[in-house]
Amino acid sequence: MKKNGVGRLCSLAVVSLLLLMGTGPGAWAEAEQCASCHQVQVNDWQQSHHFHAMGVATADSVLGNFNQQALPYQDAEATFARRDQALFITMPDLDGKPTEYRVTHSFGYHPLQQYMFEMSPGKFQFFPFAWDSREKAAGGQRWFVLHPEQGPTDEFHWSQMGQNWNHMCADCHSTDFRKGFDSESHSYQSQYSAINVSCAACHGDSGAHLQWAGGDKSVPNKGYKTFIGAKTPLFLQDDQGLMRSIAELKPSRQIEVCAGCHARRTQLEDRGAPDDFQHTFQPALITAELYHADGQIWDEDYVWGSFLQSKMHEAGVTCTNCHNPHSGQLKLPGNQVCTQCHQSERYDAPAHHGHKLSGAGSFCVDCHMPATTYMQVDDRRDHAFKVPRPDLTQSLGVPNACNGCHTDKTPAWAEQQMRQWHPDSQYLGREHFASAFHGADTGQDLGTVGQELTKIAQDMNYPDIIRASALYRMDRTPGRNAVVAIARALRDDDPLKRQGAITAASVYPVPDQWRLLESLLDDPHKPIRAEAGRALARMLVQPPETSLADSDKARLKNALQEYRDGQRYQADRGFSHTNLGNLEQQLGRLKNAEKHYQKAIDIEPVFIPAYVNLADLYRLRGDEAKARGVLDKALAINPNADSAHYAKAMSFVRSGDKEAALVHLQKAAQGAPPNSRFIYTYALLLQDLGKMDQALSQLQKAYALSPNDPDISYSLSQSYQASGDDERALFYAKRLGELVPGNAQIEQMIKQLERQTAAD
Numbered sequence: 040m041k042k043n044g045v046g047r048l049c050s051l052a053v054v055s056l057l058l059l060m061g062t063g064p065g066a067w068a069e070a071e072q073c074a075s076c077h078q079v080q081v082n083d084w085q086q087s088h089h090f091h092a093m094g095v096a097t098a099d100s101v102l103g104n105f106n107q108q109a110l111p112y113q114d115a116e117a118t119f120a121r122r123d124q125a126l127f128i129t130m131p132d133l134d135g136k137p138t139e140y141r142v143t144h145s146f147g148y149h150p151l152q153q154y155m156f157e158m159s160p161g162k163f164q165f166f167p168f169a170w171d172s173r174e175k176a177a178g179g180q181r182w183f184v185l186h187p188e189q190g191p192t193d194e195f196h197w198s199q200m201g202q203n204w205n206h207m208c209a210d211c212h213s214t215d216f217r218k219g220f221d222s223e224s225h226s227y228q229s230q231y232s233a234i235n236v237s238c239a240a241c242h243g244d245s246g247a248h249l250q251w252a253g254g255d256k257s258v259p260n261k262g263y264k265t266f267i268g269a270k271t272p273l274f275l276q277d278d279q280g281l282m283r284s285i286a287e288l289k290p291s292r293q294i295e296v297c298a299g300c301h302a303r304r305t306q307l308e309d310r311g312a313p314d315d316f317q318h319t320f321q322p323a324l325i326t327a328e329l330y331h332a333d334g335q336i337w338d339e340d341y342v343w344g345s346f347l348q349s350k351m352h353e354a355g356v357t358c359t360n361c362h363n364p365h366s367g368q369l370k371l372p373g374n375q376v377c378t379q380c381h382q383s384e385r386y387d388a389p390a391h392h393g394h395k396l397s398g399a400g401s402f403c404v405d406c407h408m409p410a411t412t413y414m415q416v417d418d419r420r421d422h423a424f425k426v427p428r429p430d431l432t433q434s435l436g437v438p439n440a441c442n443g444c445h446t447d448k449t450p451a452w453a454e455q456q457m458r459q460w461h462p463d464s465q466y467l468g469r470e471h472f473a474s475a476f477h478g479a480d481t482g483q484d485l486g487t488v489g490q491e492l493t494k495i496a497q498d499m500n501y502p503d504i505i506r507a508s509a510l511y512r513m514d515r516t517p518g519r520n521a522v523v524a525i526a527r528a529l530r531d532d533d534p535l536k537r538q539g540a541i542t543a544a545s546v547y548p549v550p551d552q553w554r555l556l557e558s559l560l561d562d563p564h565k566p567i568r569a570e571a572g573r574a575l576a577r578m579l580v581q582p583p584e585t586s587l588a589d590s591d592k593a594r595l596k597n598a599l600q601e602y603r604d605g606q607r608y609q610a611d612r613g614f615s616h617t618n619l620g621n622l623e624q625q626l627g628r629l630k631n632a633e634k635h636y637q638k639a640i641d642i643e644p645v646f647i648p649a650y651v652n653l654a655d656l657y658r659l660r661g662d663e664a665k666a667r668g669v670l671d672k673a674l675a676i677n678p679n680a681d682s683a684h685y686a687k688a689m690s691f692v693r694s695g696d697k698e699a700a701l702v703h704l705q706k707a708a709q710g711a712p713p714n715s716r717f718i719y720t721y722a723l724l725l726q727d728l729g730k731m732d733q734a735l736s737q738l739q740k741a742y743a744l745s746p747n748d749p750d751i752s753y754s755l756s757q758s759y760q761a762s763g764d765d766e767r768a769l770f771y772a773k774r775l776g777e778l779v780p781g782n783a784q785i786e787q788m789i790k791q792l793e794r795q796t797a798a799d
Contacts, residue, residue: 070237078729093145108182113135149173161229205368212240266289282380296313302322322514336411429454435477507539537559539557614648645677681709709721
């Protein structure tokens, strides 16, 4: 058995742990200091997920069974062992050889606990296994493989950056984290002030507060810089059925503090103040990659993006109205956490929820906070507090809480049941932003969708994050109404709308973008300035007649520098260098772009877009051989990289070698998940080579994936017409007419096919 230099690695681990446990900049007070006055709060915290967020691997912090346990893994076996006080996991390395790794840290504790090892000095990775810490009766107390389907080229393989602690997890699971990545040596000098989520993570530097507590009464407001408590202790229902605060709402930064970790976001620099969310991070909007069209969680979206959609957030509810801020637990059991504000007689009753009391379906969270399971055992509840909409399931395919439990029933059945309980429902059948979002995301009826998006973006009855997400989609529906909505959003106080407006403006001519967005170069939020700078970068290479004044050039260059700084903070990832390469290429600095793409490949060899972009740069230079050489390297790393196969096929097409192109297009078309554009292009080449039956088969596959793509409907109509099947040709011509209404050429094509069909 290969030991992998365990003795040497152990000594290196000690050095790295000493670095990691250093106090870092702005040393924080230890929990013991807080406990001298706040014993109850510290006791609660010691029982919380925050306290157990991370720990040095010891008998006290590790829950997993390391008593010579074994687990099948990759046609081999992983073993879990303990020697004295040290813990070890043996598993196949990247060459398939059994290799022993020392466990350095535990990570989390319920419903699962993960473990870390030091892959190289200062760089910590997660093992591909987790301990199910649930009760045995619930299926727990076992080892399991987190991602059994993943191979070494997958981003979330244990050897890749998706499972890297320094980049992915440390900022939220420890306090005052400083990444300290050096892109030249590919090494980390990461530090934190506390190994877990400590008092300082939420309350900030306690120095002034301790000074006040020590008797210095010259320190104002007990030393706190901002108020992060609940805006109000309680809400009650008024005689009109509306929820009203029992006291005037206090300005609070609590949501911003929690959002720093409980939000899907991109980090641009090391953290500043705990409530500095929209300066340090660029938050994610409600997009198709992360959420269902109606805003329900899909990917690991955490809480913030959902909660901002809720009526509770709009009314002034904050996290601590429901949760003990120090233990993280609910303040009251079961439905009582909801009925502290909502009338128990009205809502905690079968007449409202339609289920037996204390049974499944009778709890508020069953219907209004459905859970999605991540990492196989981790159920996380949606915090948008939505009313189930089985009618939207039928029309748009979004999930609903009813069928989440009643899996043997149809959405139509669920809708019928709800209408029986609530015949006067103001929700079922009601217009929903999901229709416009779904239409934009699928390319369906974009004319009507564009009108709806502009209405949503300007309608104050919608939450800010929904209005911002409508703006984000307007790049697919440009027009006069969209410009009006963009202009209004850019004057809005909410930074999310300005963020969405930047994307919406991206499809307009560069001078028009400048007129719309140039004010954002002075935005108070760094992520907005940086994104505006990136959006307007082409202004630096415009013709002389549209050149900028020196003062405007300086503003733009400053914003672009902030964009570059944000990307360099992510310099341990291939996408950051690729983004910088794309910027340099747009600015006409091709040598610099080439260096960035090569750096992306050097930093993260499995990041295929870097190869594809570098090959495209060589294409621009007219060097097809060099482009193919880069793509060959990509395919050597990942033989199943469909985008690399597609790019190589296009290179062969440009060189006139269609047979060679066909081989790679076929592989691109067979990629997972399937890409309709790759399949469509494969069909066109098959058609060009006279392989009509195969071409039609591939066009049908492309249509099944993207029925709203007019190019596919047009090609199908033409193909069937050429094969003499006028009836099918007419079907797809009519579909094309629905997708591109008012087009005279398409209308003429339909009339001609109708005449031919009638004649047949």
